[in-house]
Amino acid sequence: MRRWFGVFVGGLVAGSVAGAGVFAMASGSTTGADVAGSDGPEVARFIEQTVPSGVRQVYDGGFTFYVGGGVAAFDCDDDNLADLYLAGGENQAGLYRNESSVAGDLAFTRVASAVTDLTSVTGAYPLDVDSDGILDLAVLRLGENVMLRGLGECRFERADDWSIDGGNAWTAGFSATWEAGETLPTLAFANYLEIAADEQNARDCVPSELVRPAGDAAFGTASALEPGLCALSALFGDWNASGRADLRLANDRHYYTEGSEQLWRVEPGAEPVAYGPDDGWQQLSIWGMGIASGDLTGDGLPEVVLTSQGDNKMQTLVGDGSAPSYTDVAIRAGTTAHRPFMGDQTFPSTAWHPELADVNNDGVLDLFLSKGNVSAQVDHAADDPSNLLLGRADGTFVESAREAGVVSLGLGRGAALVDLNVDGLLDLVEVNRSDNVRLWRNVGAGTAVEPQPLGGWLALRLAQPAPNVDAVGAWVEVRTADGVQKRQLTVGGGHAGGQLGWMHWGLGAAESAEVRVTWPDGEVGEWQQVAVQQFATIERGVGSPQMWVP
Secondary structure, three states, rough: OEEEEEEEEOEEEEEEEEEEOOOOOOOOOOOOOOOOOEEEEEEEEOEHHHHHHHHEEEEOOHHHHHOOOOOEOOOOOOOOOOEEOOOOOOOOEEEEEOOOEEEEEEEEEEOOOOOOOOEEEEEEEOOOOOOOOOOOOEEEEEEEOEEEEEEEEEEEEEEEHHHOOOOOOOEEEEEEOOOOOOOOOOEEEEEEEEEEEOOOEEEOOOOOOEEOOOOOOOOOOEEEOOOOOOOEEEEEEOOOOOOOOEEEEEEEOOOOOOOOOOEEEOOOOOOOEEHHHHHHHOOOOOEEOOOOOOOOOOOOOOOOOEEOOOOOOOEEEEEOOOOEEEEEEHHHHOOOOOOOOOOOOOOEEEEEEEEOOOOOOOOOOOOEEEEOOOOOOOOOOOOOOEEEEOOOOOOOEEOHHHOOOOOOOOEEEEEEOOOOOOOOEEEEEEEEEEEEEEEEEEEEOOOOOOOOOOEEEEEEEEEEEOOOEEEEEOOOEEEEEEEEEEEOOEOOOOOOOOOEEEEEEEEEEOOOOEEEEEEOOOOOOOEEEEEEEEEEEOOOOOOOOOEOOO
16 A cells, blocks of 8 residues: 655655655654554564573773674574674674574574684674675774674684775774675775873864775775764665665764764765755754664655664655755654653663664564663763664554563663574664673564564575675565565664674565565566565576575
């Protein structure tokens, strides 16, 4: 079903087609205090399994590790299970091999190695840089960033031969894309503050950097993205379905410079150019922490979630897509989440990692926001639980963290919603500053002993010949009797960490589905029938999906 809705901008109404949901005025509080009920979406229930999982990892440190604390979720040993690389700050980072049983309890074993057990790590992102079929890691640090080449069996080596200068900045964000005709990806590193010698006094924002290939085997000199406005997240994405990936930066306005969010036009062979008012880009100054994107209206274009201190933003594109003009719909959607839904409700919240994913498999994207005080800011909430906002068919969201069992009053930072035990339900990993990482297993409508599915689902992976074997930048459409869901495969965003692997889709009551891929170079594949409740690889040039059975 497709419906029309209006977005009010400056007194004018811009028509736009909506699919899975429409943005309507939320019926109650916009703090995230509305909770899932009998008339709302079914709540996915989680069981905490931190202790039995075997994960022992603490992100800690002083002022320079108040931000960061990311997790990379990816398969490093080719068993189709998502392994975890967790930042440590002043502590060593940790690589954890996933040994969970299928549809069972979460279990991990630490893989000790001088190569991965690095200190001063703020976060990491997986990416197959050299297209050899083995995922690599971009490790972000306070100081030199390190690129690690995957060797298989969760082994890595420093990829110094790629000639990427790791620099000496304070880095907390990363994203990557493949520009046309290039064998290697274009990389973006989101840099934060310049640090004084005592590592306590911040002075100026450090420009973020764009690193492009210099041939087929190495990278060239980094280009500064100036002005630098203290970036904490980066995301390459095709915001208007033009076939080009531009770069968003989430910037922290708090330090010395009244910064604003940025969108950089990235054309092959040209220097990046920041969009400005003449291009339709409106200045937005927030304490930018993280970025998430996903199509929430069914028009095939992604909305953008931006986390901050106080109210969070949800932006939707206005007009015909010729200009990057956005309006904020967070109030109408009920996603501002500007104060805690429980705990310390007097002061504003501090949100870090946003992630859009379907945790209850009803075919509508949900929104997770990790939260936690920077350290001990007295003007912001001390007890500030993370939000799990369930999406509803009308485009609004309802708070469900308490009902779902994922309430935590730690200092939340990076996070990941990922199916760790390949049962078709997204589990939750959350990094906490100065406390152990927490893991929750999604048991659907059941219990740990008897988990029950909530709705239909599908897990997809893409494959194409080198370069860019994982087809980063491709658009994937999943069609059922209820409509079409469309999503772009991206690397980046969140806060200090991301994932690459199975793309999870909730299908609700659908009994069958079709999949179509628009590959990164624009070639549109055929619709392919796919069985539901399945893991399937869509390989370019192959006429039918390749199924994997756990």
